[in-house]
Amino acid sequence: MKQMSKIVRTITNLVYGFIIIFGFYVIVHGHLTPGGGFQGGAVVASAFALLVISYGALNIQKLLKKDLLSILESCGLTMFIVLSFLGLGITFFYNFLANSGSWFGDTAVIGINPGNMNTGGVIPLMNIAVGLEVLAALGVIVLIMAIGAEFTKKKENS
C-alpha cells in the first residue's frame, strides 16, 4: 500500500497524538468512569490503524516496531497473571490492595460521587496491564496483516 495523499497525512499528524492520549485516559480512569482496559486499548489501537493506513505499512515501521509491540503484549499479560497470583494468600484474584490504606487503598465514598483516583485496590493496576496487552495485540494484528498484504501483492506482481 502506498501512502495516502498529503491532506490525509497532515490530518493524521494533527490527530493521532490526541487519540492515543484519550485512550490512555480511558485506561487509567477505568475504575471511575465508563470504559477500562479493553476499551481504552482498542482506542489506542485505532490510532495505530490510522497511522498504518495513511502512511503505508512499510513506511511506518520506523515508528511502530512490531518486535517492541510484541514484547509489550507479553509483558501486559504476564503482569496481569502476576497480579492475580499475588492475592493467592486468600483466593486467586483476591483484591488484596482494596481498603488497605496503601497503593490505591483509600476507602471509596458510598453513593454517587465524582470519585477518587486512589481507590480500587488492584483494579487500576489490572486495567493498565490489560490495556497494554490489548493495545499492543491489536496494533500487532493491524501492522502484520498490512505487511502481509504488501508481501503478497509484491509476489503476485513478480
Add this chain to the structure above:
Amino acid sequence: MKKIILGIAFLLFFSFLIVSAINMRPFGEPTFSEMDDYFIKNAQSETGANNVVTSIVFDYRGFDTLGEATVLFTAVVGIVALFRRAIK
C-alpha cells in the same frame, strides 16, 4: 412438497416466537435478582471502585477476563505464525 413442509415448520417456529414474546416479563423485573442486588449494594464498599462494571469484570469475575486476555494473546500468536514468511 418440500416447500409445504418448510412453510409449516417456519409457521410453527414463528408462532413459538410470538407466544414467547407475549409471555415475556416486563422490562427491569428479572426472575432472580439476588446477585444484582448484592453487586449494587456491596461492590462499592468491597472493592473501593466507583465503576461497578469494572469491579465485576476485574474482581468478581477475574477468571473470565483472564480467559479473554489469553484468547487475544492466542490470536496474535496465530497471526504471527501465519505471516511468518512476510515479516522476517
